[in-house]
Amino acid sequence: MALLKEPDLGTPARHGPSVDLEVDGHQVSVPAGTSVLRAAALAGIDIPKLCASDNLEAFGSCRLCLVEVEGGKGTPASCTTPVAPGMQVRTQSPKLEKLRRGVMELYISDHPLDCLTCPANGDCELQDMAGVVGLREVRYGFDGENHLDAPTDTSNPYFDFDDSKCIVCSRCVRACDEVQGTFALTISGRGFDSRVSASAGESFMNSECVSCGACVQACPTSTLQERSVIDLGMPTRTVLTTCAYCGVGCSFKAELRGDEVVRMVPYKDGGANEGHSCVKGRFAFGYASHPDRVTKPMIRERISDPWREVAWDEAINYVATRMTDIRDRHGVGAIGGITSSRCTNEEVYVVQKLVRAAFGNNNVDTCARVCHSPTGYGLKQTFGTSAGTQDFKSVAKADVMVVIGANPTDGHPVFASRMKRRLREGAQLIVIDPRRIDMVRSPHIEAAHHLQLAPGSNVAIINAMSHVVVTEGLVDRAFVAERCEDFEAWEQFIARPENSPESLEEVTGVPAAEVRAAARLYGSAGNAAIYYGLGVTEHSQGSTMVMGMANLAMATGNIGREGVGVNPLRGQNNVQGSCDMGSFPHELPGYRHVSDDTVREVFETLWGRTILAEPGLRIPNMFDAALDGTFLGLYIQGEDLAQSDPNTKHVTAALSAMELVVVQDLFLNETAKFAHVFLPGTSFLEKDGTFTNAERRINRVRPVMAPKTGKHEWQIACDIAQAMGYPMSYQQSSEIMDEVALTTPTFAGVSFDLLDKVGSVQGPCHEEAPTGTTVMHSKGFTRGKGRFIETAYVPTAERSTRKYPLILTTGRILSQYNVGSQTRRTANIAWHAEDILEIHPHDAEVRGICDGDEVTMASRVGETRLRAQVNDRMPVGVVYTTFHYPVTGANVVTTEHSDWATNCPEYKVTAVQVELGRKPSVTETVARHRGGADPDQPRSHESHDRPAALLGD
C-alpha cells in the first residue's frame, strides 16, 4: 500500500553485473553502475542528500552526500560516485559531519526562516536535512546578501514558484528535462546570481511549461508548491487509485486531509506511469466536487418539462416500468443500452448484463464504436485478439517508432514522455500525420520522416510502405514462414505497381522518395514499433488501415518481443476494458461472438436467462431505428452522444424520437437535454473497481470517498434489472470481477485480491499467465498464425468540392479531455478556453482571414462558428479543430460516413468551407492577448439564444 512519503534511494537503479562493497562495515551487493548513495540506501543507511532523487540522474551540486572511501582522496559526493568491487565506504565521521553542517549553514543563511507557517512544514527535505546534520546555529547570521525578497510567480493556476525558498539544487530543471522532456526550465546566472528560470525569464504560465507537475514533485523545498497544499494544508492520508482521463491509466496517490482531496501525486510504482503525470491527472480533479454536479435522480415526462428531483426508488421504478412498457408494446428489440469507457469494468459489465439478461436482447454498444472499434476488428482479424501488443515500457527497446494518426504529447502525455526519452537516447521517429504535431520537432527531438499525407489516404501510405518492404527484400521470411499464413497472396497483391509509392503519390500527397526512405528505415530496424490513434481508426477505411499496419509489422517480424508491435493509444481511460467486458452488440465478454452456442451457454447457465444468438443494434443503427419508430428506449451510461457523435442534427433527431432516454452522468450534458430520466453518476474518486488501460493493464480504482449520490453506478444497473423482474445483485464490486473471471477465460486469474497484492496485471491473466501478459503473441498469435489480409485502398466518398474545398480533421489538446465536461470545470480552461480552427496561412489569406478572426465553417450537414488560428502546422487545404466545447459543436459539421466494417464515424475527413465571420472587437483582441477569449461573446451556432447555465455541458 502506498505511503504518504515514499522512500527515495537517491539515484536511479542500474542493471549491470553484481558488485560487492562495504558501507560502514556492512557488506552490500549491487549492480555495477549503482551510486554509492543508492548502495548505502539499499543497505538501510541514509546518507544526507538534497540535490539527488532516484528518478533523476545524479548531479552532484549540493555537496551534502559526501563520504570517505578507504584509500581514496578527499570526500567525494556519493551520488555521483559509482560503486567499485571491494570499495570500503564511510558515511559518518567527525570530518563529514562538519562538512555537511557547513553546507547546511550556507543554505539556511539564505532561506526564509518561516518553517512554522510554511506550507511544506513537515514535508520539506531542507528542514529534514537541517535536523539530520544537527544544525544548531548559523554563524554567518542572516544579514548578508540574500534572495529573501525574490518574488513569487503565481501565474500557474495550480502551483506557485516562491523564488525566495529556492536552493538552486536543479532538481526541477532535471525533472523537466529527463522525466517530462519539455526542457522548459533552466538555471540562469552564475554563482550567487544563479536562479531557476522558466524558458527565457518568462512566468511559468507564459513559458513552454505544460504543467505536468514533475518539477513540483521533485522540489525538495516549498519553492514549487501545489496551490491546494498552500490553501488546505499538508495531506494526512493517501489512497492509491487510477487517473480517470486518458488511456495511459496513470496510478496516483489521492492525498487527503480529512475527507478533502488535497492533491493527486503520481505513484512511483505505477506500472503505466512510474511516478510521472500530466496536467489533467495531476491537477484537474476539481470537477468531482464542482457545484454543477447533479447528485439526485431526476425525472420529467416530456423533455420540455422542468426536471423534478425524486428518490432513487422512484427513479429506478420509473425506468423499469417505462422500459418494460416499451418492450411490451413494440417488441424486445425496441430498447437498449450504451456503456461508457469512462466507467469501471465492473460498471460496464453489469450494464451489458442488464441489457442481455433483463432487457432480453443484444442491443448494447459502447462509445468505443466512435473511436477504437476498427482496432477491435482489425487486430482480431489479423492477430486474433483486440489488444495492443506491448506494455508502455517496451518503447525503451524500440530502435524506430512510427506514430500514425496520434498526437501523444497532447493525447497521451505521460507515454509521450517515455517516447521522447527513448528518442533522446537515439531511436528514430517516423510521424505519419497531416498535421505537424509537436513530436515532429521539439527540444532534442526531430522526426527522421514526417509523411504529411492527405487526410483519408492512410491505407494508401501503409500499402506503399509495405510495397517497399516486399519489393526491396526487407521481409523477415523466417518469421513469416513460421508464424503467419496467407502471406503469398498478400505479397502478390502488395507488390503490384498500383501499390508503389510512386503510383500513390498523387493520392497521399507525399513524395515517393520520402515514403521509400521511411519504409526502409522501418523495415531494416532491429526493433520497430507502431503507435497509432484515432487518426487511424476514425476513417471510412479505419479497419483496413489497422489490418494494413498489422501486415507491415508481421512482414518485418516486428511482433512478439519488446520494442516492437502494433499499439493503439486508447483515448479514454477504459476503452480497452469496456470492449473486454462485452459492450459490443455482437460480442459477449472476452470478444466471443454471440452466435457461439458454447459461450452463450456459459452465461445462460449462470444468468438463468436465454441470450439471443443474433447481434443487436450498433449505436448508428439505434439512431436510424429510432427515426423509423422501432427503437424507443435507451439507457446511456456516461456518454454524451449529442456532443461526441457525428452529425449532431441526426443524433438529436433520433434522441427526440425516443419515448424514454435515460442519462446517467455527473453533469446535465448535451444529451440530457433529450432525456426523461437523469441518474446521477459517481466520479472516479467515489468508484470502486478497475480500469484497463491501453497496454491491457488492469488497475484498481479505489474509493477515496463514499458516493456523493448515495449509490454506486453498478448498483443502479442492478436495481433497474431487479425492478424489471430479473434478479441481479452483488454485495460489492469485487464480486462482479469474480463473475467476469468465472465466465471469461482471459480474465480467469483476475481478482481484487491479486491486484491488491501485485499492484496491476496486464491481460490476459489466467492459469498459464498468473500475473498477466506483458508482450502479446510472443510464442504464437492468439489466433494461432498471424493472418495477412489484402488491404486495397478505396478513397472515401467524402471529397472536397468547389463548394466545400477544405478538409476538416479533428483532434484533442493537452489541457482538455473529450467533450470537456470534466476539464472545462477545472482551471484547465486557462489554457484552452474555446475550440479554435487551425488554418494554413495560404488558405487564410485567400479568404481574408487573420489570426483571431471569427469564421464560419460549413459542411454539407451543418454549420458552426469559431475563431481562426493561422499557422503552418496544417498543410494547405486542411483545417483542424478540437471538440471540447459544446458551444462550438464541431460535430455539427461531421458527416455520417463511417468505417465499412464497424461504423466508426469518419471524423477525420469532412469537406468544409471556411469563411470570414466578423472581425474581433478591440475588447476581444485585448482579452485574447491576455490569454483568454472574451467570455461575453457568443461564439457558436447555438449559443445566442441559450441561457448561460445551459452552456456548461
Ligand code: SF4
Ligand atoms: S510543470 Fe512540467 S513542464 Fe512545467 S516546468 Fe515543471 S516539469 Fe517542466
Ligand code: SF4
Ligand atoms: S525550485 Fe526547488 S527543485 Fe528547483 S532548484 Fe529550487 S529548490 Fe531545487
Ligand code: SF4
Ligand atoms: S497521461 Fe492520461 S492517465 Fe496519465 S495523468 Fe495524464 S490524463 Fe491521466
Ligand code: FES
Ligand atoms: S545529493 Fe549528492 S551532491 Fe547533492
